[in-house]
Amino acid sequence: MVCRKVYLFLVLFLAVSVCAAEFEDFERSLMQPDTTVTSGKPDTGSSATYNAFEQSLLQEESSEMSLAYRGREALMQAIKSRDTAAISQRIAELDNMKSGNVAPLVNIEKECIYIDNQMWRQMLELEVSYYKNFYDSLETEYVQYPENDELMFYVKKIVGKFDTNLTMYRNISYYIEHARMDQADKMELVIMLLLRSAYTRFEDYKLLAEMGRDFCNKYPKHPDAEWIKKSVLAPAERTNFRNLYRENKVNRFDTRAEHKEENIAKNLYTGGVGTNVFLLSGGLAFGDDLYRSDLFEVEELVVALEFYLQLKRFAFAAELLSSGMTGVASYSLGLGYVVFDSRYLKVRPYVAYCFPTMIIEAKKNVLVPERLYSEHGYMEDGDNGQFMGDLGLTFAVNVDFRFLTAYLFRAVNHFFGMSLVGKFGVSYISFDDAPYVDGANVSPFFSLGLGVYFW
Amino acid sequence: MRFVALFSIVVVLLLCASCSRVPNVYIGGPKDPQPLPDSIPVLVVNAAKVPLLPQEYNYLGTIKTAAASGCSSDGTIAYLRTLARKVGANIVYVKKTDIELAFFYTQYGSMTSRCLTLIADFVYAEAPLISKWEEEVKKMESSRKAGE
Numbered sequence: 001m002v003c004r005k006v007y008l009f010l011v012l013f014l015a016v017s018v019c020a021a022e023f024e025d026f027e028r029s030l031m032q033p034d035t036t037v038t039s040g041k042p043d044t045g046s047s048a049t050y051n052a053f054e055q056s057l058l059q060e061e062s063s064e065m066s067l068a069y070r071g072r073e074a075l076m077q078a079i080k081s082r083d084t085a086a087i088s089q090r091i092a093e094l095d096n097m098k099s100g101n102v103a104p105l106v107n108i109e110k111e112c113i114y115i116d117n118q119m120w121r122q123m124l125e126l127e128v129s130y131y132k133n134f135y136d137s138l139e140t141e142y143v144q145y146p147e148n149d150e151l152m153f154y155v156k157k158i159v160g161k162f163d164t165n166l167t168m169y170r171n172i173s174y175y176i177e178h179a180r181m182d183q184a185d186k187m188e189l190v191i192m193l194l195l196r197s198a199y200t201r202f203e204d205y206k207l208l209a210e211m212g213r214d215f216c217n218k219y220p221k222h223p224d225a226e227w228i229k230k231s232v233l234a235p236a237e238r239t240n241f242r243n244l245y246r247e248n249k250v251n252r253f254d255t256r257a258e259h260k261e262e263n264i265a266k267n268l269y270t271g272g273v274g275t276n277v278f279l280l281s282g283g284l285a286f287g288d289d290l291y292r293s294d295l296f297e298v299e300e301l302v303v304a305l306e307f308y309l310q311l312k313r314f315a316f317a318a319e320l321l322s323s324g325m326t327g328v329a330s331y332s333l334g335l336g337y338v339v340f341d342s343r344y345l346k347v348r349p350y351v352a353y354c355f356p357t358m359i360i361e362a363k364k365n366v367l368v369p370e371r372l373y374s375e376h377g378y379m380e381d382g383d384n385g386q387f388m389g390d391l392g393l394t395f396a397v398n399v400d401f402r403f404l405t406a407y408l409f410r411a412v413n414h415f416f417g418m419s420l421v422g423k424f425g426v427s428y429i430s431f432d433d434a435p436y437v438d439g440a441n442v443s444p445f446f447s448l449g450l451g452v453y454f455w
Numbered sequence: 456m457r458f459v460a461l462f463s464i465v466v467v468l469l470l471c472a473s474c475s476r477v478p479n480v481y482i483g484g485p486k487d488p489q490p491l492p493d494s495i496p497v498l499v500v501n502a503a504k505v506p507l508l509p510q511e512y513n514y515l516g517t518i519k520t521a522a523a524s525g526c527s528s529d530g531t532i533a534y535l536r537t538l539a540r541k542v543g544a545n546i547v548y549v550k551k552t553d554i555e556l557a558f559f560y561t562q563y564g565s566m567t568s569r570c571l572t573l574i575a576d577f578v579y580a581e582a583p584l585i586s587k588w589e590e591e592v593k594k595m596e597s598s599r600k601a602g603e
Contacts, residue, residue, distance in 0.1 A: 131507055132510070134505075134507065134584070135509040135510075135580075135582035135583065135584045135585060136582060136583050136584065137583075137584065138583055138584060138587055195506040195507060196506065198502075198506055199501075199502040199503040199506055199550055199551070200503045227510055230508070230510070230512075231507045231508045231509065231510055231512075232506075232507050234508070234514070235502065235507070235508050235548060235550060235576055236550075238483075238517050238550070238576055239550045239551055239574055241480070241517065241519045241574050244482060244483070244517055245480065245482055248482045248483060266486075
């Protein structure tokens with residue numbers, strides 16, 4: 001029990017807890033195995049977990065355990081004599097005794113011994129080995145640990161000397177600075193020690209990132225440089241999200257020219273906003289004469305326009321369109337679907353509900369219904385009037401030939417495009433403003449123009 | 456009336472908490488993500504306890520979440536798991552956590568939500584310890600299902 005108390009104390013001291021109670025769920029599931037991390041000694045849980053079968057196994061292991069106690073006694077003698085070579089040898093012997101059932105010496109005990117005896121090189125080896133093999137080592141659940149011996153009390157005494165308000169690194173940094181070691185080894189040891197608190201104390205995180213960068217820059221050929229760079233430094237540096245975001249953006253901007261085609265391909269079918277201006281229109285009309293050509297002349301629509309908003313493949317369009325019949329235009333609201341989109345070509349069929357309109361000019365004085373020309377009830381020669389139709393439907397397809405595609409300002413995933421636009425379709429239009437404008441027509445039509453598209 | 460309105464807002468926020476998308480900035484994601492099969496669980500690993508990544512891993516982006524009214528810690532973690540699965544990551548490596556406030560203003564007053572926000576890496580890695588964790592998570596999930 002005493003050992004467990006020491007262990008808990010060490011865990012509290014060396015491993016810093018994370019704040020959020022909100023983590024309880026996933027921490028419970030994932031962090032429990034990690035209690036082995038900082039101490040090297042797993043949480044053995046309550047004794048109730050041991051069943052009779054396990055108890056019998058433990059009895060069989062008593063010989064292993066007595067060997068472990070003897071080894072620890074020998075280690076204690078070496079510590080008392082301050083013989084670092086003997087200490088290393090005894091520790092190696094105890095490590096060799098380690099089995100799935102008995103752990104004669106745990107990492108925290110080794111660390112305390114190394115700290116007390118200023119054995120920094122051995123400490124470095126221990127730390128590097130521990131972290132390098134972290135993901136490969138599997139502690140068994142029911143391991144026994146020697147306890148209540150002299151070595152355990154010795155470790156407890158060393159731990160008692162530490163300032164519990166400081167991390168282990170802060171406690172021993174002075175001794176590491178003045179240790180007789182290569183600068184590379186010193187740096188690596190500091191990095192290893194800082195790992196324990198890097199993600200809980202900001203100052204340690206900053207120091208770890210700085211030290212990690214320096215180490216990798218100064219000693220790129222060091223056997224551990226690649227490992228530290230990838231496993232330790234990279235995740236730490238990615239914690240500075242602002243820097244990461246800036247670098248990512250700069251990288252993407254710098255390389256956007258060479259990735260242009262790739263970026264365009266990635267953003268096809270994503271949607272955008274477009275405007276088409278149709279300068280040339282034509283068509284055929286089949287059906288009634290829509291107006292009294294002996295009384296009126298119609299005005300041709302000079303420019304037709306279309307605005308559309310594309311969301312993914314769907315497009316919502318509002319347009320003023322020449323219907324294909326002389327003098328008849330229509331205000332339309334349409335819903336389209338992009339069936340094909342590529343670097344140069346986009347095909348967007350759509351159906352539109354239209355409100356046909358006709359602007360006519362009287363050739364002579366004409367009496368007209370009041371609702372159309374309420375002020376006078378007649379049109380004089382040269383007067384203009386607008387007649388609205390009842391209903392119109394348009395089925396058409398837009399074909400865009402995109403001759404220019406450029407990045408929109410400094411964006412990487414947004415573009416500006418110019419196209420030659422063709423619209424081909426059929427419209428049905430009816431007027432019911434008898435006696436002068438009346439009838440229905442079906443008209444195949446086309447329009448050609450230019451379009452701009454922001455996407 | 457005011458009570459009814461406030462009650463409705465609270466109900467809507469609680470409902471939204473379970474389904475809403477967590478506001479976030481996600482960068483460095485793969486160009487062609489390969490979703491993780493359902494048979495592999497997504498692990499959430501706290502860097503404060505496991506301060507390094509395996510020697511071999513595939514980096515699949517970093518995410519920073521933000522506070523939003525109606526947030527919940529479970530919802531945030533569930534969202535991260537879903538996103539990780541989508542990009543093919545089996546580990547959400549949480550490196551920084553914080554509690555931030557989100558404000559929701561109405562004509563009757565304002566409401567605040569305390570939200571867990573975090574910065575995490577998405578990675579895919581294979582190692583004996585990861586397999587062990589995955590087994591433990593699978594066991595927990597199956598026992599949870601059995602309990603239901």
